[in-house]
Each structure stands twice: as structure tokens, then as C-alpha cells.
Amino acid sequence: MAAASMMPIFSQNVSSNSDLVPEWSRQEVSTGTTIMAVEYDGGVVVGADSRTTTGAYIANRVTDKLTRIHDRIYCCRSGSAADTQAIAEVVSYQLGFHSIELDEPPLVETAAHLFRASCYRYREELMAGILVAGWDRRKGGQVYCVPIGGMLVRQPVSVGGSGSSYIYGFMDSNYKPGLSKDQCLDLTTKALTLAMERDGSSGGVVRLATISEDGVERRVILGDQLPKFSTH
Amino acid sequence: MLGEEAEPQWISEEVKTGTTIIAIEFNGGVVLGSDSRVSAGDSVVNRVMNKLSPLHDKIYCALSGSAADAQTIAEMVNYQLDVHSLEIDEDPQVRSAATLVKNISYKYKEELSAHLIVAGWDRRDGGQVFATLGGLLTRQPFAIGGSGSSYVYGFVDAEYRRGMTKEECQKFVVNTLALAMNRDGSSGGVAYIVTIDEHSTDEKVILGNDLPTFFDQ
Numbered sequence: 001m002a003a004a005s006m007m008p009i010f011s012q013n014v015s016s017n018s019d020l021v022p023e024w025s026r027q028e029v030s031t032g033t034t035i036m037a038v039e040y041d042g043g044v045v046v047g048a049d050s051r052t053t054t055g056a057y058i059a060n061r062v063t064d065k066l067t068r069i070h071d072r073i074y075c076c077r078s079g080s081a082a083d084t085q086a087i088a089e090v091v092s093y094q095l096g097f098h099s100i101e102l103d104e105p106p107l108v109e110t111a112a113h114l115f116r117a118s119c120y121r122y123r124e125e126l127m128a129g130i131l132v133a134g135w136d137r138r139k140g141g142q143v144y145c146v147p148i149g150g151m152l153v154r155q156p157v158s159v160g161g162s163g164s165s166y167i168y169g170f171m172d173s174n175y176k177p178g179l180s181k182d183q184c185l186d187l188t189t190k191a192l193t194l195a196m197e198r199d200g201s202s203g204g205v206v207r208l209a210t211i212s213e214d215g216v217e218r219r220v221i222l223g224d225q226l227p228k229f230s231t232h
Numbered sequence: 233m234l235g236e237e238a239e240p241q242w243i244s245e246e247v248k249t250g251t252t253i254i255a256i257e258f259n260g261g262v263v264l265g266s267d268s269r270v271s272a273g274d275s276v277v278n279r280v281m282n283k284l285s286p287l288h289d290k291i292y293c294a295l296s297g298s299a300a301d302a303q304t305i306a307e308m309v310n311y312q313l314d315v316h317s318l319e320i321d322e323d324p325q326v327r328s329a330a331t332l333v334k335n336i337s338y339k340y341k342e343e344l345s346a347h348l349i350v351a352g353w354d355r356r357d358g359g360q361v362f363a364t365l366g367g368l369l370t371r372q373p374f375a376i377g378g379s380g381s382s383y384v385y386g387f388v389d390a391e392y393r394r395g396m397t398k399e400e401c402q403k404f405v406v407n408t409l410a411l412a413m414n415r416d417g418s419s420g421g422v423a424y425i426v427t428i429d430e431h432s433t434d435e436k437v438i439l440g441n442d443l444p445t446f447f448d449q
Contacts (some may be wrong), residue, residue, distance in 0.1 A: 169384030
């Protein structure tokens with residue numbers, strides 16, 4: 001499974017006339033990140049950290065990386081903040097239009113394919129790793145992974161972003177098919193916390209959203225309420 | 233231009249033990265574990281290499297990074313430790329072995345690219361694990377290293393508890409290795425486990441199909 005593994009890029013500046021302007025203002029804004037999405041019977045749970053960095057400066061420590069694409073379809077963004085915001089806006093527009101034409105709520109698979117179409121066509125210019133997750137009447141809860149390069153694959157559970165490397169082992173050992181909604185929330189919270197502890201580009205708060213037939217339920221877990229592990 | 237390679241990659245590529253290694257301390261000893269894959273570029277040049285190398289009867293080190301560098305450091309320290317233990321006329325301390333490794337790793341840090349985890353048992357402090365990455369020396373309750381370790385930081389952070397028994401530590405090591413070997417392309421093959429305590433040094437191999445499996449297998 002390809003991983004949208006992101007390392008922040010620190011450019012080495014040797015010239016001295018850049019002393020007047022801080023280093024971080026010359027760096028690209030990146031959501032070096034940890035994102036996760038899990039399917040359960042009846043919906044999906046999505047989660048993300050909340051750190052956006054420009055170089056070593058944290059430009060936003062309370063970012064919302066869980067972006068609404070449609071009523072029951074969200075995406076988790078990792079990579080370049082600008083690229084992912086732009087793609088998400090384009091796809092929201094396209095999906096909204098498509099849904100009106102269809103006179104029906106759109107399918108998660110359709111949203112995922114729209115993301116893939118943009119990410120693949122402009123793969124040389126973009127740096128975007130996206131998880132598309134939501135609920136529709138046809139297939140229930142679904143998670144689709146669109147990593148850098150523009151692949152598309154459906155998976156029961158998926159992680160992305162620079163922090164994701166550290167939690168593959170945890171995810172493999174703790175996920176089982178048939179988890180309940182609360183177990184998925186617990187798994188996501190723990191996984192994101194572990195990644196945030198190890199990855200310098202991930203941190204802040206944990207944002208979660210549960211998407212099901214009944215709607216979208218969002219919550220935030222603040223720093224002091226995150227689970228604690230014995231090595232910390 | 234014809235895109236045919238003049239020679240296969242493995243002839244020119246450096247041989248690396250892109251790897252997963254782990255060592256963990258329990259009350260009365262240590263458990264070390266490693267995978268068995270050695271790669272040169274895309275080729276696996278040895279699929280059954282034991283990366284747990286003895287430095288002394290009750291002190292082992294786990295090798296990762298450049299295979300040549302790691303093996304050379306281990307051999308040098310093995311020799312130095314033999315001499316040292318003759319001079320003091322008793323079994324060497326784990327800390328001494330780790331310091332010898334650290335001295336080489338630090339002095340030649342620009343030239344070498346290997347990371348050794350040193351673990352063992354001695355009479356003075358019981359089971360100990362030392363990390364020597366980049367030339368530092370630090371004692372830890374457990375240590376992981378190698379390319380595959382990135383994937384299991386979350387797992388070990390979540391699963392480690394203080395005061396685990398020997399059997400729990402062995403299971404912990406096997407699970408960690410299996411998870412890392414599943415995700416890291418540079419780790420694989422079989423798992424080697426070494427358990428060192430006051431009474432014995434026990435080496436074990438776990439073949440591929442006997443390793444624990446997870447939900448997607």
C-alpha cells in the first residue's frame with residue numbers, strides 16, 4: 001500500500017540578504033501531518049492532528065484538516081496546504097453540481113474518483129495526499145486513499161501524512177474488521193496521539209468526525225485530554 | 233538511447249542491512265530481536281543473516297545500517313572487549329561494551345553509517361539496553377532501530393509497560409518484528425531472538441510462516 005509519507009522540506013539558504021526576512025516566511029506552508037480514516041458498519045470515523053508548518057514555524061496550531069466535501073463526505077488533507085485546499089474546493093464544486101444533476105446524494109466513490117482525477121492529472125505540480133471518507137446509501141461507510149501520485153484504492157482503514165509512518169505497526173496490530181463506532185474512535189484517537197508524540201510536523205489537538213446515515217458528528221480532543229502512554 | 237543496464241544493480245550498490253532491530257530489558261536480563269534481510273539496492277543478497285552479533289558471552293549487539301560498517305564495528309569491539317575482560321579478570325559490564333561501540337561510532341561518525349544497539353546482562357546492573365545512534369550513549373528500557381523501526385514507534389509506545397516478564401518481552405519483540413517486517417521493504421525473512429539472563433544465553437529462530445499475522449494477511 002503506498003504511503004503518502006511527507007517530510008517537510010527545509011531549503012538551505014546561504015545568501016545573507018535574507019536576514020531581513022525570517023526563514024519561515026520563505027518556506028512553503030505544509031500540513032506535515034497525521035491523518036486517519038476507519039470504516040465501521042454504518043459509517044466512518046475520520047481524524048487528524050492540527051498543526052500547519054512553514055519550515056520550523058507552526059503557522060496554525062489549531063488547523064482543521066477535516067474538510068467537508070458534501071453532507072456525508074469528508075476529506076482528510078496532508079501535504080501542501082495550498083494544493084489540498086484548492087483541490088478540495090474544486091472537488092466540492094464538481095460534486096455539488098453532479099449531485100444536483102443526479103437529484104440524489106452523491107456516492108463516496110464518486111468523490112474519490114474526482115479527487116483522483118485532479119491529483120493524477122496534475123501529479124507533477126501537486127503535493128497532496130488525501131483520504132476521502134463518508135457514508136452513502138449504496139455501500140455504507142467507505143474510506144478511499146488518494147496518495148501522492150494519484151493512485152486510488154479503497155481500504156477499511158488508512159493513515160496518511162508524515163506522521164503515518166510511525167503508526168503503521170500500531171494500526172496493523174490493533175485494527176480488526178468488525179469494530180464498533182466507539183472502538184474506531186478510540187483507535188483513531190490513540191493512533192493520532194502516538195504519531196503526534198513522535199512526528200515533529202504533527203501536533204496540537206486531535207480533531208475527529210463520525211459520518212453515518214444520521215449525519216456528521218464532530219469533536220475535538222485537547223492536548224491535556226489525550227491518552228497517555230507509559231513511555232512518556 | 234538504449235535503456236539497457238550495463239550491470240545489475242547489486243554489483244554497484246552498497247550492501248545495507250536496512251533492517252528492524254529491537255532490544256528490551258526485563259528484570260534479570262534482556263531480549264534482542266532482528267529480522268534477516270540484507271539488501272543491495274533492490275536485490276536481497278542475504279535472506280537469512282543473523283544481525284544479532286555476540287560481543288561477549290552475555291553481551292550482544294544488534295546491527296543496522298551499512299552491513300560492512302556494522303560488522304566491522306562489532307568485530308573491533310569484540311576484540312577490544314576480550315582484551316579488556318582479560319585485563320580486569322572478570323566478565324565485562326554491558327556499559328563498557330556500549331562505551332566501546334559509542335567511541336568508534338562517534339569518532340568516525342562522518343565516515344560510518346551504522347547503528348548498533350548493545351544489550352546484555354552483567355552482575356552489577358542486571359539486564360541493560362544501550363542505544364548508540366550517531367555516537368551518543370544512552371541507557372533505555374528498550375530500543376528500536378533500523379529502517380523498519382519507523383513503522384513500529386507507535387506500536388511500541390502503546391504496548392510497552394514497565395515490569396514485563398521474560399515471556400512477555402519475547403512476545404513483544406516477536407510482534408514488533410513481525411509488524412515492521414510487513415511494512416518495511418528492507419526488512420524481512422526470518423526473525424532471530426536472543427534472550428540473555430544470569431543463567432543462559434538462548435538463541436532462537438522463528439521462520440516466516442510461524443510469525444504472528446495481522447488482519448490483512
